[in-house]
Amino acid sequence: MNFKDFSFEPRIAAGIATAKFTTPTTIQTRAIPQIMQGRDLMGLAQTGTGKTAAFVLPILQRLIPGGPGKLRALIIAPTRELAEQINETIETLGMHTGLRSVTVYGGVGIQPQIRKLRHADIIVACPGRLLDHIGRRTVDLSRLEMLVLDEADQMFDMGFLPDVRRIIKHLPEKGYQSLLFSATMSKPIRRLAEDVMEDPVRVQVGHEAPAHTVSHAFYPVAPHLKTALLLELLDRTTTESVLVFTRTKHRARQLGVKLSKVGYRSTSLQGNLSQARRRDAMNGFKSGKYQVLVATDIAARGIDVAQVSHVINYDMPSTPEAYIHRIGRTGRAESRGDAFTLLTVEDKQMARAINMAIGRPVERRRLDNFNYKFPGPAARNPRKHQGAKSSIGRWVGRKKKAAGRQGPFSRRIALQI
Numbered sequence: 001m002n003f004k005d006f007s008f009e010p011r012i013a014a015g016i017a018t019a020k021f022t023t024p025t026t027i028q029t030r031a032i033p034q035i036m037q038g039r040d041l042m043g044l045a046q047t048g049t050g051k052t053a054a055f056v057l058p059i060l061q062r063l064i065p066g067g068p069g070k071l072r073a074l075i076i077a078p079t080r081e082l083a084e085q086i087n088e089t090i091e092t093l094g095m096h097t098g099l100r101s102v103t104v105y106g107g108v109g110i111q112p113q114i115r116k117l118r119h120a121d122i123i124v125a126c127p128g129r130l131l132d133h134i135g136r137r138t139v140d141l142s143r144l145e146m147l148v149l150d151e152a153d154q155m156f157d158m159g160f161l162p163d164v165r166r167i168i169k170h171l172p173e174k175g176y177q178s179l180l181f182s183a184t185m186s187k188p189i190r191r192l193a194e195d196v197m198e199d200p201v202r203v204q205v206g207h208e209a210p211a212h213t214v215s216h217a218f219y220p221v222a223p224h225l226k227t228a229l230l231l232e233l234l235d236r237t238t239t240e241s242v243l244v245f246t247r248t249k250h251r252a253r254q255l256g257v258k259l260s261k262v263g264y265r266s267t268s269l270q271g272n273l274s275q276a277r278r279r280d281a282m283n284g285f286k287s288g289k290y291q292v293l294v295a296t297d298i299a300a301r302g303i304d305v306a307q308v309s310h311v312i313n314y315d316m317p318s319t320p321e322a323y324i325h326r327i328g329r330t331g332r333a334e335s336r337g338d339a340f341t342l343l344t345v346e347d348k349q350m351a352r353a354i355n356m357a358i359g360r361p362v363e364r365r366r367l368d369n370f371n372y373k374f375p376g377p378a379a380r381n382p383r384k385h386q387g388a389k390s391s392i393g394r395w396v397g398r399k400k401k402a403a404g405r406q407g408p409f410s411r412r413i414a415l416q417i
Helices: 008-018 025-038 053-064 082-093 110-117 128-136 152-157 162-170 187-196 223-236 248-262 275-287 321-329 344-356 381-405 406-417
Strands: 043-047 073-076 101-104 122-125 146-149 177-182 203-205 216-222 241-245 268-271 290-296 308-313 339-343
Touching: 008 053, 008 082, 008 177, 025 043, 025 053, 025 203, 043 053, 053 073, 053 082, 053 146, 053 177, 082 101, 082 122, 082 275, 101 128, 110 128, 152 177, 152 187, 162 187, 177 187, 216 290, 223 248, 223 339, 223 344, 248 268, 248 290, 268 275, 275 406, 308 321, 321 339, 321 381, 339 344
Parallel strands: 043 177, 043 203, 073 122, 073 146, 101 122, 146 177, 216 339, 241 290, 241 308, 268 290, 308 339
Antiparallel strands: none
């Protein structure tokens, strides 16, 4: 099948050509015709399967006849990064249509958003700031024709479903088309769909599991050696762009700094950053300015970078679903990708759950010539500090001799211990 088979309006077809889209993905093939027929739709598909274009293209097709200047479509997303990503897709595919979209989220000034909203045809919004605009009466949803809830399961995980229900109360009582897309479908999301959708068609592509293009590996390691093992993995692996996930904002920032100090072009993305710095991190990672992006789960669904070759879970995710979303950042668009997870003894239960989620045991690997027995801080006696330093020195010396390094590895060990 070809995108030409959808018979999009010529100005949309020009945007598709600009984006160099030729063959639609499975979710696009199955969802676009249903949406263009005006059906409400629940789309269940793995991350990286082309869900964004699957709803953006029909939105553009529907809005063109009415002309620009009226707010007629609303897309709700859980994170700023995902909102920006969706908006970029709209701007690319709709660049010849004259339709205007605006992103609405917190952490930035509200006045520029208010000015842009006066002429917006499409809003891509995070729930909290959209409710702020509704309260200020700076957005009017009374003539809405299309509503999209994207990554609905993450909105549930982040506690946004009550806000979404409040937003829906400001929509027309009937007459608008509802689309819901998600990688997983829990009972609360199904109930939401039942409340806002009329006889929806369900489109499911694959299972709630990682894409087949991703290779998985667990690397068992003691907690105090995780940074050293991460550095060895990066050093010994041929990579393009690498996404490293941590559990906390502090650890993401700290690890990003450490990687920079040992020579990697790295940065971090976490909730404490200003929007300008978050945008710089995202854009720098996409452009190749940064080779390594260390992030919390805030980035698990907001990054669409085709050349991410590796996802490394520095910290084990909290659920199998979070694992699927994280590694969905690699192996996209039928490209091959690798997912490495640093596995500690505390992670055994989650490891079993992940094995069940992907339907097979994840391979466990060990790095040759890596000292897995190096003692942690609790094992070091202050009275024997000099002996510990000598032991470290001998280990660093052996590593330098084996790898032919003369300095960088010493700095790496110093950062870890």
